[in-house]
Amino acid sequence: SINKKQVFVVTESVFSTEGAIAPFKQIVDLCEKYHAIPVIDDSHGIGVLGNHGKGILEHEGIKNFQGIYTASLGKALANMGGVVGGPKILIDYLKYYSSHLVYSTSIPPSVFGGIDKVLDIIKDEFSARSKKMWKYKHRISEALRKSGFQITESTTPISSIVVGPSLETILISKKLYENRILSTPFVYPSVPPHGGKIRLIAGANLKEESIDHAVQIFETIQIKV
Structure with missing residues (x-):
């Protein structure tokens, strides 16, 4: 059998x-x-x-x-x-x-209360928050391209910078952090060797001035690294 x-x-x-x-x-x-x-x-x-x-x-x-x-x-x-x-x-x-x-x-019950509240927010406010999120995502992606960065073809709020070498990936992420931009670097073994990427996510809770600041930093950081 x-x-x-x-x-x-x-x-x-x-x-x-x-x-x-x-x-x-x-x-x-x-x-x-x-x-x-x-x-x-x-x-x-x-x-x-x-x-x-x-x-x-x-x-x-x-x-x-x-x-x-x-x-x-x-x-x-x-x-x-x-x-x-x-x-x-x-x-x-x-x-x-x-x-x-x-x-x-x-x-703990307090966390369940928080989850319940977030689900209410998604139910009642998703349309407005989603529009804001996508607006920020497109601004970030466009600014990165104009600044000379290669980014992945993303259909979500994630914008990932394609860097390559692990050291350069870490250095660029560090430069972003020093300029008050939180990113997530991915280096080997999370990605293939020389396949380093830096992830940026457009959050709907961000303020317009935060996006303006990020756009300005993108225009200068490539030259410095």
Whole structure:
């Protein structure tokens, strides 16, 4: 007899280094065709993607998702912890056999209160905040290109500068930090050798003057490095 093994297809919704979105609807369709179980990490999608900020499933128009859904309660939800959603049999299994859950401390009620409030904000204010977020993203990307930086083709609020060598990546990120711009450098082994990138994210909570400041710094920092 043939021993059949269950196949899982695991992906992020938004690849956080570059800002690309996974073709998740196509992945789900293939999983259904070949009886695999799709597993999605929507940490950078929830609160950002979709017409109402509900994440990758709304963005891709996926109804009655039968796979496994995970997401961080940090990122756009601005709290701590994470969620796993799926069939009841899976959740029951994780409750008893996931050592990360069994031996961890429960999320305090104050954090649950914060999460609840953020979900209300997304429900009531997503349209306005989303427009502001995309406005900032386009300004940042345009300013980086005009300043001579090569950036990734992103369809999310992430703008990543393609640098290359690890040392230069760290130095540019340090220069940004010294000028009050918080970025995330990615160097080997997080990315391939000589594939260093610097991630910038346009937050809807930023002020217009903060974006103006960033644009001015982009125009000068390339010359100094």
